[in-house]
Amino acid sequence: MSNEAIDLLIKRELPAAVRGDRDAYGRIVIASQNTVTAVALAITRDVPASEDIAQEAFLSAWHHLPRLKNPSSFLPWLRQITRNLAHDHLRGGRNRPLGGEAAELAIQYAADPEGCPMQQALDAERDAVAADLISELPEESREALLLYYREGQSSKQVAMLLGLSDAAVRKRLSRARQSVREDLLARFSEFARSSAPSAAFAVGVTAALGITKPAAAAGLGIATKSIAGSLFARFALGFAGAASGGLLGGLVAAWFARSTLLDYAGDDAERGALNRFIHRYMGLSLAMIAVIIATHFVFRSEVHTFVAIAIALLLMNWQLLVMLPRLVDPLMARDARSDPAGARQRLLAYRLTWGRSGVLMSNIIVIGSLVIAHLHFA
Structure with a gap:
């Protein structure tokens, strides 16, 4: 989805979402789920944790939608909610990524899925890649690089989603390429695409909306x-x-x-x-x-x-x-x-x-x- 399309979709659907329309909010979730999970993953370096945090961010935003006065502020507001939740997650001591020899062993273990049960291989690959590769990236480049590969390698798209200039995104991508070995960068690009949330993620978030309503709807007694x-x-x-x-x-x-x-x-x-x-x-x-x-x-x-x-x-x-x-x-x-x-x-x-x-x-x-x-x- 193009920059203009995402921006237009949010402006079009947000008023209905504020009134309690779950379908409208679900369409917003689909348009922005790559951004929110990438922000969480860049901080936590843990795929399952990043999706849990992203879901919590979407639900928190849903509940507090009436506080948002300007539709154009939705993405920056949502990103900040996500970053706060991700840092809370780390402060809670729930993030324990693999490192050193353990990470290398996990990468080798995941490279041969036929040698072990599939789920163990998938878990090992996720843990190893998230801990090893994301840690090697410059901190300011992690969100940009994750989104770059998830959004069709468009720096302009990444710039819009992260609220940055295209030049700033290109600079961060360049720094990442200079600091990471070519083979690891290739592995990272595959990881970024494969770890992106599927349509099932948005369905799960939308289903969870059934147990809560925006504050405005609650205030009206709905x-x-x-x-x-x-x-x-x-x-x-x-x-x-x-x-x-x-x-x-x-x-x-x-x-x-x-x-x-x-x-x-x-x-x-x-x-x-x-x-x-x-x-x-x-x-x-x-x-x-x-x-x-x-x-x-x-x-x-x-x-x-x-x-x-x-x-x-x-x-x-x-x-x-x-x-x-x-x-x-x-x-x-x-x-x-x-x-x-x-x-x-x-x-x-x-x-x-x-x-x-x-x-x-x-x-x-x-x-x-x-x-x-x-x-x-x-």
């Missing part, structure tokens, strides 16, 4: 349970809405990650087969969302809604865990033979989007949304 009597509100905030939102988030993530799958195509026939799977998967997702919504409004029963959600999850998991591997596994084997070095990176990207890790994350988001909805109405 509490969540007071509007839950309407049919639409009960859908939006209840089990059906939570599950539909989670499935829709997975659908959006799949659309943006389709290139990860298509990279394995060797010819037009294989590309066509992969495209057919993607379209079938998305069509099934939309159909199951429609079934969940219809079940909610027709039967008005949590039991029937849960059955529809369970069937939807089973069908989606069957597509991704059974049908897709039959199609992709031969292509992966060929890829590993023809380009072993590149194949490992592509395999990691596949596992985080279409593979078991991506499926697990999607299920966690859907089930977590259901838990939040249950706790809200309990």
Whole structure:
């Protein structure tokens, strides 16, 4: 998204968000999530902690939106909230990055994912890269370099998101390039892109908004349970809405990650087969969302809604865990033979989007949304 588009989106959506429109605020989250997580990651050097802090920053901003008088001040205000939370995190002693030989060992361990369980490899790689690479960067360059690789290597885009001049960003990027070895910089660029938050992050933040409202809405007496009597509100905030939102988030993530799958195509026939799977998967997702919504409004029963959600999850998991591997596994084997070095990176990207890790994350988001909805109405 271009500088002008992000700025225009925030100015357009912010008034509705202040009035309590979660969808409007969700669109703001999607536009600014790279910035907020990069600011947190540059300080904490810990990917999971940075995403937790970013979520807390978005929720804090949501709750205090009425304090913001000028829409153009939103990004600077949000960045400062994030920095304060990240420094509080460090002062709390919760950040313990790897260093020295431990970091080197973790990098070597993560470089061979076949030699260990996948999750251990992913955790080791994240810890090692975050601790080792970010620590080697000049402190003032960390945010700029993370965003530079996450935002399509556009210094102007980074300048707008960080509230700096283009010249200042270019200077910080130059300092970073001069102080970091070329091989580490290449590793860092891959890390910056792979650690960027997916569409699932925004879905998680938006789902969490259901348990809080901006202060202005609270001041007007618009509490969540007071509007839950309407049919639409009960859908939006209840089990059906939570599950539909989670499935829709997975659908959006799949659309943006389709290139990860298509990279394995060797010819037009294989590309066509992969495209057919993607379209079938998305069509099934939309159909199951429609079934969940219809079940909610027709039967008005949590039991029937849960059955529809369970069937939807089973069908989606069957597509991704059974049908897709039959199609992709031969292509992966060929890829590993023809380009072993590149194949490992592509395999990691596949596992985080279409593979078991991506499926697990999607299920966690859907089930977590259901838990939040249950706790809200309990």
